[in-house]
Amino acid sequence: MGRHDVRRREALVWEMPQTGSMRVPAMLFGTEAALAAMEDGVFAQLRNVASLPGIAGQALAMPDAHTGYGFPIGCVAAFDARAGGVVSAGGVGFDIGCGVRTLVSDLDREDVEPVRESLADRLYDAVPAGLGAGGRLRLSDRDMDRMLAGGAAWAVREGFGQTGDLPRCEEGGTMPGADPAGVSAKARERQRDELGTLGSGNHYLEVQHVEKIFDSRTASAYGLRPGQVVVSIHCGSRGLGHQVATEHMAAMLAAAPGHGLTVADPELAFAPIESPAGVRYLGAMRAAINCALAGRQIITHLVREVFAALFPGCRLALLYDVSHNTCKVERHAVGKSVKTLHVHRKGATRALGPGHPDLPETFREVGQPVIVGGSMGTSSYVLSGTEASEALSFASACHGAGRAMSRKQAAKRFSAKGVVAALAGQGITIRTHTLRGVAEEAPGAYKDIEEVAQTTHALGLAAKTARLRPLACIKG
DNA sequence: ATGTTC
DSSP states (O other): OOSTTOEEEETTEEEEOOOTTOSSOEEEESOHHHHHHSOHHHHHHHHHHHTSTTEEEEEEEEEEEEOOSSSOEEEEEEEOGGGTOEEEGGGTOSSTTOEEEEEEEEEEHHHHGGGHHHHHHHHHHHSOOSTTOOOSOOOOHHHHHHHHHHHHHHHHHTTSSOGGGGGGBGGGGOOTTOOGGGSOHHHHHHHTTTTTOOOSTTOEEEEEEEEEESOHHHHHHHTOOTTEEEEEEEEOOHHHHHHHHHHHHHHHHHHGGGGTOOOSSGGGOEEETTSHHHHHHHHHHHHHHHHHHHHHHHHHHHHHHHHHHHSTTOOEEEEEEEESEEEEEEEEEETTEEEEEEEEEESOEEOOOTTOTTSOGGGTTTOOEEEEBOOTTSOEEEEEEOSHHHHHHSSEEOOBSOBSSOHHHHHHHOOHHHHHHHHHHTTOEEEESOHHHHHHTOGGGBOOHHHHHHHHHHHTSEEEEEEEEEEEEEEO
């Protein structure tokens, strides 16, 4: 029961046929070498996902997939409520609403290079980061409810950002259907002073420059040009999302026998979409997504303050904000019919193609910006959504390089000081709250982003638009 | 990912 029955369907497409308890086949994407390097756990977890009630089409692993909690990270799976479909907290992940946003400036690399160290210091001081780090905001219970219902739109109303930012966020900056009352007192307490903080692990705030443009028409629609300075923010819902995930995984596990469901792997806890446990999770999950959106919006404001101090009058406009840990209700073609599905994207990015009605007018002709964050010190990519991804992956693409080894292995293998020095030699400034974190996030602990992006592009999951190179990176 | 093992 593993990878031995994986069949090559096309150059970059691999299928695990429907066998045993699987209700649908599973598909994986990558080169032969990438599949050979993929952890055994991905195949086993994908088989579990493909066995869940009500799954539609196929279970999918993106080119950056690696083993996760229940579902692989880099997994897309869609469920049909009318066919007994389920929702799984492990199918969204602990960091609910985690995502990336990229801001585009009117500065050139040459403007930033002379003050790179000072800019890194100021950003490090302005944006709280690290495990358990608190920020300057303290939310009352009433404000907490408003934040959980309003997301980035709430943050803009509170003075953090510009109304023009909102159309540039997935869902317009507010995830609908949130149930703030479903977020426990404990989850709220963990978040009380964490709003607008970066967190730790692979989260980062990076000043980058546009190193290469692959498609000038799309890049132009996105406002990207060679040499331009951009800022990317990668973070999620902090302690609140973690608490929501923890509580609901336990609740789903407890409720499973009542639905006549067996859960093979406790990490794979799930509940029928329309069951009380499913409904409660979805409401709380959407509130956590709003927490993540509000957080990225507040950090955007802090970054703009730093840039305004160093570069008076400079522009820092939001290109796009997109999550890669979500479950969303979307319409997709399955076989000959179009169905309403709960699409889980765990370590996978929504990638709507040209013409999709959910896209703002600006992106209607070229498709959605798909922001793919590299690991610390390596390139990131701006891709664009394609029409092909609808048939391939429920309009989804990769989310990053994907880990090639565990944090523990990486901490053993790499020296933090060595990593910082090596990156300095490449003209990349690192500011960090934890040296161990730097070793865990060493570029060598990740897959090659170039190969992941190329596979994604060649398959048509999303198209290469621009490559971003880091200048300065703030780590938690 | 995470008040880094409720």
